[in-house]
Amino acid sequence: IGYYKVFGSGTKLIVSEKRSSPPKNSEILQKKCENQIMYVCFIEKFYPEVIRVTWTEDEKEVTDNVVKGDTWQSTKEGEYSIASWLTVPAESEDKKYYCKYEHEEKSASLPTQADSVKTASQEGDCRTVFNRGNLMYQLMHRTAYLVYIILLLKSSMYNIIILFFIYR
Numbered sequence: 001i002g003y004y005k006v007f008g009s010g011t012k013l014i015v016s017e018k019r020s021s022p023p024k025n026s027e028i029l030q031k032k033c034e035n036q037i038m039y040v041c042f043i044e045k046f047y048p049e050v051i052r053v054t055w056t057e058d059e060k061e062v063t064d065n066v067v068k069g070d071t072w073q074s075t076k077e078g079e080y081s082i083a084s085w086l087t088v089p090a091e092s093e094d095k096k097y098y099c100k101y102e103h104e105e106k107s108a109s110l111p112t113q114a115d116s117v118k119t120a121s122q123e124g125d126c127r128t129v130f131n132r133g134n135l136m137y138q139l140m141h142r143t144a145y146l147v148y149i150i151l152l153l154k155s156s157m158y159n160i161i162i163l164f165f166i167y168r
Helices: 090-094 134-166
Strands: 002-007 011-016 025-032 036-046 052-057 060-062 066-068 080-089 097-102 107-111
Touching: 025 097, 025 107, 036 052, 036 090, 036 097, 052 080, 080 090, 080 097
Parallel strands: none
Antiparallel strands: 002 011, 025 036, 036 080, 052 060, 052 097, 066 080, 097 107
């Protein structure tokens, strides 16, 4: 699709023929567990993949019990999606949290206390709520990538050893 260059840990330059596009869909899912509530913020179909997602409460950024997933390519058109999780104690159900995202085309803030928040019907163990779908795909992809890198390094080492004995 294009070229990119990373400068340090916070700057990524992307050169592409494709125009940037804002997220087409964003929503918060809520899952009530025995003694905690899990909010999952989905932001879908945007380009480029550079996006900042944060959780806030009363204009203060929340960093405890927050998990931000990596972006993944969600469509064949090269669009990306991302998910972020916030887990809070059940006593905090009345508090209003916001999932804020900043993309070069659009910024928005999604409240957890709204009619648009989808709630899972059954109560249960929060650890098994999102064990399928995109999260599992991300983990499998990351594992396959690491195995590939390890095998590539192993082959390179064998190549160096063989060359050493040939030219000795």
